[in-house]
Amino acid sequence: MATIRDVAKLAGVSVATVSRVINKNGYVNQGTEQKVRKAIQQLHFEPNAVARGLASKRTGTIAVILPDITNPFFAEMARAVEDEARKHGFTVILCNSDDQGAKEKTYIEVLKKKYIDGIIFASQTLGKEDVAQMKKHNIPLVVLDRAPSEEDCSIVRSQNSMGAQVAVRHLLETGCRKIAHIYGPQEITTAKERLLGYEHAVKGFDWFTPTLMVPGNFRLDGGMKAVELLLEQHPDVDGIFAGNDLMAVGALKALHRLGIRVPDQIAVCGFDGIYLTEIMEPELTTVAQPIYEMGSLAAEILIQKINGTLQENQVCELEVSLIARNSTRRERMK
Amino acid sequence: MATIRDVAKLAGVSVATVSRVINKNGYVNQGTEQKVRKAIQQLHFEPNAVARGLASKRTGTIAVILPDITNPFFAEMARAVEDEARKHGFTVILCNSDDQGAKEKTYIEVLKKKYIDGIIFASQTLGKEDVAQMKKHNIPLVVLDRAPSEEDCSIVRSQNSMGAQVAVRHLLETGCRKIAHIYGPQEITTAKERLLGYEHAVKGFDWFTPTLMVPGNFRLDGGMKAVELLLEQHPDVDGIFAGNDLMAVGALKALHRLGIRVPDQIAVCGFDGIYLTEIMEPELTTVAQPIYEMGSLAAEILIQKINGTLQENQVCELEVSLIARNSTRRERMK
Numbered sequence: 001m002a003t004i005r006d007v008a009k010l011a012g013v014s015v016a017t018v019s020r021v022i023n024k025n026g027y028v029n030q031g032t033e034q035k036v037r038k039a040i041q042q043l044h045f046e047p048n049a050v051a052r053g054l055a056s057k058r059t060g061t062i063a064v065i066l067p068d069i070t071n072p073f074f075a076e077m078a079r080a081v082e083d084e085a086r087k088h089g090f091t092v093i094l095c096n097s098d099d100q101g102a103k104e105k106t107y108i109e110v111l112k113k114k115y116i117d118g119i120i121f122a123s124q125t126l127g128k129e130d131v132a133q134m135k136k137h138n139i140p141l142v143v144l145d146r147a148p149s150e151e152d153c154s155i156v157r158s159q160n161s162m163g164a165q166v167a168v169r170h171l172l173e174t175g176c177r178k179i180a181h182i183y184g185p186q187e188i189t190t191a192k193e194r195l196l197g198y199e200h201a202v203k204g205f206d207w208f209t210p211t212l213m214v215p216g217n218f219r220l221d222g223g224m225k226a227v228e229l230l231l232e233q234h235p236d237v238d239g240i241f242a243g244n245d246l247m248a249v250g251a252l253k254a255l256h257r258l259g260i261r262v263p264d265q266i267a268v269c270g271f272d273g274i275y276l277t278e279i280m281e282p283e284l285t286t287v288a289q290p291i292y293e294m295g296s297l298a299a300e301i302l303i304q305k306i307n308g309t310l311q312e313n314q315v316c317e318l319e320v321s322l323i324a325r326n327s328t329r330r331e332r333m334k
Numbered sequence: 335m336a337t338i339r340d341v342a343k344l345a346g347v348s349v350a351t352v353s354r355v356i357n358k359n360g361y362v363n364q365g366t367e368q369k370v371r372k373a374i375q376q377l378h379f380e381p382n383a384v385a386r387g388l389a390s391k392r393t394g395t396i397a398v399i400l401p402d403i404t405n406p407f408f409a410e411m412a413r414a415v416e417d418e419a420r421k422h423g424f425t426v427i428l429c430n431s432d433d434q435g436a437k438e439k440t441y442i443e444v445l446k447k448k449y450i451d452g453i454i455f456a457s458q459t460l461g462k463e464d465v466a467q468m469k470k471h472n473i474p475l476v477v478l479d480r481a482p483s484e485e486d487c488s489i490v491r492s493q494n495s496m497g498a499q500v501a502v503r504h505l506l507e508t509g510c511r512k513i514a515h516i517y518g519p520q521e522i523t524t525a526k527e528r529l530l531g532y533e534h535a536v537k538g539f540d541w542f543t544p545t546l547m548v549p550g551n552f553r554l555d556g557g558m559k560a561v562e563l564l565l566e567q568h569p570d571v572d573g574i575f576a577g578n579d580l581m582a583v584g585a586l587k588a589l590h591r592l593g594i595r596v597p598d599q600i601a602v603c604g605f606d607g608i609y610l611t612e613i614m615e616p617e618l619t620t621v622a623q624p625i626y627e628m629g630s631l632a633a634e635i636l637i638q639k640i641n642g643t644l645q646e647n648q649v650c651e652l653e654v655s656l657i658a659r660n661s662t663r664r665e666r667m668k
Binding site for chain 2: 046059060061063068069070072075076078079082083089091092093094095096110111113114220249253256275276279280281
């Protein structure tokens with residue numbers, strides 16, 4: 001295999017010049033550059049990525065830190081990140097954090113040492129000091145699902161509070177008169193914003209009482225348990241808005257086991273728009289986020305930051321949209 | 335930040351000596367090593383992974399090439415790979431191939447240049463020449479779901495043909511008298527083996543005819559379309575064995591739309607054991623592979639190969655197990 005020295009010799013220039021051409025840094029005059037490129041071609045020289053990483057401190061690798069790839073929401077997002085990254089010649093390191101701060105911090109340490117070019121952070125416990133540290137080390141960062149201007153980084157998110165209000169309004173329109181909410185872990189921004197959106201939409205109604213808000217854990221089993229708890233206290237509930245689709249699927253399952261008909265007795269609406277909602281019976285109504293778009297936009301912004309074509313931090317809030325399906329398709333009741 | 339030169343200066347040794355200590359290669363006497371380690375500590379020197387990769391040709395990174403992370407089967411497997419890799423201090427690069435040979439080849443090229451330490455290949459179109467090339471470049475390789483001794487590499491797989499026979503026997507035992515099979519793409523080893531297993535189990539029966547085998551594509555929509563095709567030709571089918579769970583879920587959905595009761599009119603059994611089977615209504619019977627175990631075993635073997643603690647190629651065939659649920663729970667009929 002040809003080395004950088006062979007290229008330098010054939011082109012009649014120094015190794016440093018060849019390195020400048022390969023890494024596109026520093027001045028090389030056009031004639032020299034052409035000679036170097038010709039030599040590279042003739043010798044079938046392949047500059048290796050590790051050596052280039054060392055020289056340019058770039059490796060063509062980004063990382064995505066997310067809670068759990070087996071959650072379909074994050075699988076779709078990761079797929080989008082990887083598709084977009086590949087288009088630009090980047091590879092993607094996958095990190096499952098289980099939303100544990102300690103795991104996330106360990107990843108950041110490891111990734112820093114590997115000269116990762118940038119990080120997409122779809123996990124929740126990123127602290128201000130982490131952001132500051134990455135800034136210090138010049139590692140571009142895009143976070144998903146955070147409050148705008150909370151930290152000094154780019155953000156891709158969707159309309160959580162507004163989406164929750166859309167869900168409640170839809171349930172009211174289909175005739176529901178006592179609507180409960182299963183909320184996700186309150187340390188997670190999106191869960192909190194959706195809960196606030198629900199509260200805002202229902203607080204004016206006579207039937208509203210705080211015990212209509214029951215905790216879930218953003219997972220299937222959380223949705224199932226929440227339904228049991230809810231129906232003990234409020235057997236007359238006729239609508240459920242779940243803070244994410246996995247909990248809505250769990251709720252549907254629990255209702256089925258209890259012999260409660262959906263949507264006739266209780267209508268159910270989720271949030272996210274994962275494909276699971278479509279395969280359920282009845283199909284689930286959901287407030288859909290543009291999941292794939294969010295992942296691909298996050299990757300695009302990150303790569304622009306890495307390439308230096310984008311200077312300012314971006315905060316993008318994408319629109320959500322209600323997808324009405326059979327789980328809320330009921331006759332309007334008085 | 336301290337550099338390797340600072341460490342060398344403080345320890346009173348050459349940069350090459352420090353490098354030997356960091357990369358644990360070449361002889362360094364004990365006293366010198368202690369001096370170097372002390373200097374590293376004093377200066378808070380962090381040897382960077384890229385430089386070490388260049389020296390040792392190792393980067394602590396493995397790659398997993400799989401068809402599509404949004405398929406729950408591969409999401410669970412990737413999760414297992416990453417969990418196991420992290421335990422050993424490795425990070426994981428995720429590559430979605432969509433089972434396209436061209437994408438896979440591009441990945442192999444990119445990964446080679448990045449000094450990836452090893453590759454887990456869960457995609458299908460890996461050719462003999464790819465395996466040979468990786469061997470030439472000394473990149474350890476573990477493949478999932480291949481025929482044993484087909485190629486010169488380690489293999490982790492499960493009992494596909496046997497599992498198919500278990501599925502057919504179970505359907506017969508629950509009273510089915512005309513069992514169809516929806517098969518996956520025949521260029522995929524697992525799909526082929528399951529089809530052969532089905533054929534082997536049913537070919538002795540009077541009712542068997544080749545048109546009972548209908549193609550799917552290992553996806554939901556394939557399962558749905560296959561049911562329509564099947565019922566046109568064989569309205570009297572009373573059992574369906576789908577070559578994977580996603581197609582079984584699709585079949586269930588299509589049967590529901592056609593107003594056909596599962597399991598009373600048609601019993602359905604899938605293959606894989608993904609969690610989706612549990613959330614369906616009725617819950618799906620399936621031949622479960624130990625998905626997480628397969629992923630974690632593949633990572634373990636790969637890392638042993640990388641670390642040099644395992645020399646020989648391993649071929650591991652893991653057991654499958656029938657999980658009988660409501661989609662086949664019917665009264666025994668004559």
